[in-house]
Amino acid sequence: MDETVAEYIRRTVLKIPRDEIKSMLQKWGFLSEAELQTINFHQIKDNISQEVVQLCEENSADIKQAAVLDIIYNHIYPNKRMWSVYQMKKTGEEPEIFDFQSFKKKFKRRLLSALENVTINFREYEDNAIWIRIAWGTPYTKPNQYKPSYVVYHSQTPYVFISASVLKSNMPLLCQALVIASSYHDIQEMELRSRSLNSLKDIVFKRYNQNFKTYCPRPPQERNAEPESADLRIIHENRSEKERIERVTWEIFGDGPQPQLEFAQYKLETMFKSDPKMEVLDKKEPFRCLVKFSSPHLLESLRSLAPAGLADAPLSPLLTCITQKARNNFKIKEKRGFFPGSFVSP
């Protein structure tokens, strides 16, 4: 077995949390159950990985088999990578039956004809998701297994989720291969990125929408009746305003959990407007700004702003349209002839 393969397997096993190693190796299926029994999974990870490499050596594992273990790891821990969303476009309307074998063949052929040195692996999962792992090389060097790109394609949809490696120069080729293999005409990057692959799927497949409005029609004040104070002398001064804010926030965000995004970015090229009395800047050119919101869970954070008193309710449509427009990267320009409160995102 190649030394590089051995090292790659060793490092991949080291990434896995110790309690998960056995089950992941079982999913991998390269080592037999009998062989797995011989490994002591209670020792330190360094030793476990050495034993695994030893067994793989005895079974002459090659790089393609090792790559499958990497796919399994990334499928269970997709949040370690940053994912972008692409949408493919078709001109004709004929529904084509998806043929996995044909897809694989065309995809591989396109890549291999351009680059000899690539490692390509496919793995199909129950939810119709096809995972593709590509390790890129150059005409003169072997593929770099430590910086692979990942593609997740749901064949029933035009959406592709890509976690590219740092080698951005391979993106056009990858996109082309996807389009050819899936019989589409074009592919376009959407302005949507996140570490949470499932949240991206939720947004793009509109899975988050199902939980409110039709499902749970009662607005909050009837459900979350705040325990009335026993003391009638205590009253909430702004009760009606507070309830209005809650209701408006509920109308926008609903009840259920929000898809998880880490950031939203806005490039503003709108005019600066101020109170004319202040005699400040009144330029004819846009006031250029770049605004970025960051949070471990951005949408939950935004949802809590108005109730916390930090924002007006309803929150700006620039923020509330994120899931509906399936984007978290915007360019906002001034819309002509409209009241300054409305903006357009091209």
Next chain:
Amino acid sequence: MAAGVTPPRRAAPRWLTGRQFKRRPAGAAPGLSLAMESVDVAVRTLPSIGRLSRGPPFGRAHGRFGFSPSGRPLPPAPRSEENVDLQSTAFLLHKRWTLYSVTPLYKFSDAHLRNYARLLSAFIAAEKQKGLAVEIGIELDIKVAVSSLPDLKGSDQDHAAILVQLLSRSPASSKSSEDKLIWSGWFCCVSGDGFPENLPEDFTCLPLFLANGAESYTSIVGSWFQKTFDCYFRRLAISPLSLSWMAAMWTGCKMGKTASAIELIFSVPSLPQPLDISYAIHPEDAKALWDTVQKTPGEITQEEVDIFMDCLYSHFHRHFKIHLSATKLVKVSTSIASAHCEGTIKFLQSQYLTGVLMLLTELAISQIQ
């Protein structure tokens, strides 16, 4: 900017307290002192009566920082090269410095810098014996260098800056050219005119201390200075009010085509999921706005800073319906420098170095009084 930009806060280290510098019942207005003992407390202080002090290149100095409306004199053009040897201060740029205020040093003398280096070196070795050094298991032979930086001062009344450097020499080599700089700290005073009044002769006034390197070394060096010169170090936090002053003033500085954006970072930690907002404005547009706001001839007033910030807040509110004024301004970043409310600063331009130091000196002096 990754999520959760603001680093976790921790209370300022509690060092040995030397004999407190006696406060003089000066004629200065009482005013509120900025409570900066723990970096968790960063209050917006009410402006007090007094004048804002400044020296070149940001104008002449008079009173104390953070006070209203008389304002601070306008920043003139960047400092010309002949006054500052840019080479000698280049090493201060592009490093993150942690800020402290220091009470005046008792019986400190420029003639004994070599001695101090020796004594500090011995002290560090002794502390290591006691097991208080940073890295366990690494045998570092630490050399101390103490020098004076004569160019780092504002006016002639200022005491020249004092630089302390910790270098490590690997045991294998004895060549000094292979010494690695592991920690630096410098004391300075830029346009600390008139502070404090009637300073007795034995005291040296260097109220601002900046450190770069491991916290444990800062602690050791600080302890030695406190013991030897009977002074007291305290972490210097920067309030949102001071940060907005910096934003306004640095926006107004003339910068070439390579100017980077004016970036303000706001933090809202108290939500169920913390939120950070980065608001970056194109430097030309920000300066254009500032130039129309800044009308008072010869000085900048608190009112003008407020208007400038309000303009930025309302432009933001127009788009996002969020009240930035209700969040906490934690960091300001421009081509000139970047400052964080925890009390750290990064200098980015040599020619404005003394200007920024002047501001920081004032903040330090405010904290001491």
